[in-house]
């Protein structure tokens with residue numbers, strides 16, 4: 778068991794592009810990339826460090842592949858695993874539900890024993906409500922390709938250097 782498993786869902790491809798960017802930043806030999814459209818629960822057991830990536834869809838809901846997989850999370854043992862989260866969302870069009878999917882997944886996986894790493898400041902974002910905010914911080918990296926795509930590359934680089942320390946890779 779080594780390396781980092783990055784498990785992502787993506788309907789229109791924005792989260793997928795960033796998942797590939799993150800794999801490049803951390804190293805292809807370090808990160809195993811898994812599209813939730815085609816994942817077995819046992820694949821999570823191959824890693825002690827996980828990155829979970831999900832955009833929010835349909836006003837506060839999980840992306841469809843994550844939504845379909847959600848009941849199967851109960852059968853996975855996340856104890857002893859460090860889990861980082863990132864998502865894409867639209868803080869202007871969906872200001873009352875910005876990044877909700879990230880909060881839904883983080884809450885569930887934490888209940889199942891996962892230890893969250895990679896918290897991210899809400900500075901620089903404008904929204905009303907988000908299930909992804911705990912104690913004043915996002916539970917993971919929030920990216921907005923619809924309104925702030927020019928900030929994505931720098932946000933990813935900063936978050937990755939933070940993650941390297943927290944994962945110890």
Ligand SMILES: Cc1cc2nc3c(=O)[nH]c(=O)nc-3n(C[C@H](O)[C@H](O)[C@H](O)COP(=O)(O)O)c2cc1C
Nearest residue numbers: 787788789790791792832835836837865866867876
């Ligand atoms: C119908 C629809 C509903 C959406 N609902 C939300 C939402 O509730 N919260 C949010 O932050 N973003 C929402 N978004 C924005 C998407 O999350 C955003 O475009 C995301 O980057 C799409 O990721 P993907 O291309 O990887 O599927 C919505 C977009 C659409 C078209």
